[in-house]
Amino acid sequence: MNAKVLPKQDTKLVLLEAGMQAMLERGYTNTGIQEVLTSVGVPKGSFYHYFESKEDFALSIIQHFDQKHSANLARLLSDVTVSPLQRLHNYCEEKKQMIAAWKCCKGCLIGNLSQEMSDQSEILRMELAKVMAKWRESFAKCIAEGQQLGEIKPVPDANKLAALFLDAWEGAVMRAKMTKSVDPLDGFINLMFDHVLKT
Amino acid sequence: MNAKVLPKQDTKLVLLEAGMQAMLERGYTNTGIQEVLTSVGVPKGSFYHYFESKEDFALSIIQHFDQKHSANLARLLSDVTVSPLQRLHNYCEEKKQMIAAWKCCKGCLIGNLSQEMSDQSEILRMELAKVMAKWRESFAKCIAEGQQLGEIKPVPDANKLAALFLDAWEGAVMRAKMTKSVDPLDGFINLMFDHVLKT
Numbered sequence: 001m002n003a004k005v006l007p008k009q010d011t012k013l014v015l016l017e018a019g020m021q022a023m024l025e026r027g028y029t030n031t032g033i034q035e036v037l038t039s040v041g042v043p044k045g046s047f048y049h050y051f052e053s054k055e056d057f058a059l060s061i062i063q064h065f066d067q068k069h070s071a072n073l074a075r076l077l078s079d080v081t082v083s084p085l086q087r088l089h090n091y092c093e094e095k096k097q098m099i100a101a102w103k104c105c106k107g108c109l110i111g112n113l114s115q116e117m118s119d120q121s122e123i124l125r126m127e128l129a130k131v132m133a134k135w136r137e138s139f140a141k142c143i144a145e146g147q148q149l150g151e152i153k154p155v156p157d158a159n160k161l162a163a164l165f166l167d168a169w170e171g172a173v174m175r176a177k178m179t180k181s182v183d184p185l186d187g188f189i190n191l192m193f194d195h196v197l198k199t
Numbered sequence: 200m201n202a203k204v205l206p207k208q209d210t211k212l213v214l215l216e217a218g219m220q221a222m223l224e225r226g227y228t229n230t231g232i233q234e235v236l237t238s239v240g241v242p243k244g245s246f247y248h249y250f251e252s253k254e255d256f257a258l259s260i261i262q263h264f265d266q267k268h269s270a271n272l273a274r275l276l277s278d279v280t281v282s283p284l285q286r287l288h289n290y291c292e293e294k295k296q297m298i299a300a301w302k303c304c305k306g307c308l309i310g311n312l313s314q315e316m317s318d319q320s321e322i323l324r325m326e327l328a329k330v331m332a333k334w335r336e337s338f339a340k341c342i343a344e345g346q347q348l349g350e351i352k353p354v355p356d357a358n359k360l361a362a363l364f365l366d367a368w369e370g371a372v373m374r375a376k377m378t379k380s381v382d383p384l385d386g387f388i389n390l391m392f393d394h395v396l397k398t
């Protein structure tokens with residue numbers, strides 16, 4: 001690939017995609033900028049045209065990942081052809097398939113970077129917290145719909161249930177990565193839907 | 200501190216404690232062996248007397264952390280002066296106080312290293328999974344006792360509840376680190392005890 005033939009926006013996107021994959025596979029510290037540049041054939045000067053530093057690159061990667069994931073979340077959690085509870089279930093099943101296809105490597109970029117970078121970079125920590133809070137709102141909205149329809153327990157409130165749902169999901173994703181098995185995800189799905197959410 | 204005046208076992212312990220603190224604060228990759236050695240005044244030759252490599256050092260740190268944490272777990276979860284549900288509650292409250300004292304930095308060493316190292320080192324991944332499975336058994340045992348006494352819901356079984364409990368706790372600890380607030384831990388405690396466990 002030669003950066004000279006790429007329009008500017010494409011070069012930036014190519015860098016974000018390659019950086020996102022590298023940070024998902026190896027984390028922030030283990031990702032070398034030069035390595036990312038080499039993998040997509042973009043010169044160093046171009047990198048500093050788009051990003052001030054590695055931290056700034058990671059900030060943009062988090063925002064890029066959020067954009068993609070939020071679009072996916074909106075598609076799944078606003079799917080009016082199925083009930084709210086089924087939408088949440090579809091989200092978990094789709095993610096599980098993806099994690100299985102990755103052979104239980106990588107995990108969740110937001111979870112990974114939170115563990116690695118929350119004490120190292122205030123800029124990244126604040127962005128990660130912002131993204132996670134936004135995702136939680138999407139889940140809470142879907143849970144509230146399910147509560148109104150009477151298919152999800154009415155107590156506790158949707159925000160609290162969404163927090164438990166996402167915390168337990170992030171924990172299960174971490175354990176899938178740690179055990180190299182989707183069993184923790186299946187366990188989460190069975191318990192969360194059959195015993196925590198369903199009326 | 201001078202290593203020459205320390206008995207051998209103490210030197211190893213000093214290295215494990217210093218390495219554990221460093222990895223808890225900065226993760227595996229960001230921890231430099233030389234930095235750890237300098238902080239406790241132990242020469243490099245001594246390090247390689249006890250540990251073959253950085254990976255071997257991390258493996259021993261995980262085992263050392265597990266020993267300390269398991270002793271703590273046994274004290275809290277086998278405390279017959281209080282009910283099983285109260286023991287679980289005491290565990291969460293004690294951990295919450297510790298995390299608050301750390302100003303919500305560090306998090307859980309096993310969780311942190313799992314995110315960072317599960318795809319980088321099979322040796323570390325397997326040890327982390329072993330430790331987490333062992334802890335889960337301790338929680339399952341306490342939950343089963345609570346079920347027998349009728350203070351914890353009888354379904355689902357104790358192993359499944361322990362998995363949800365620990366996954367959600369690890370997720371909440373991660374979110375406490377990410378938001379620099381113990382609110383996620385309070386949210387976990389309220390929801391887990393009042394709505395998931397209690398009969």
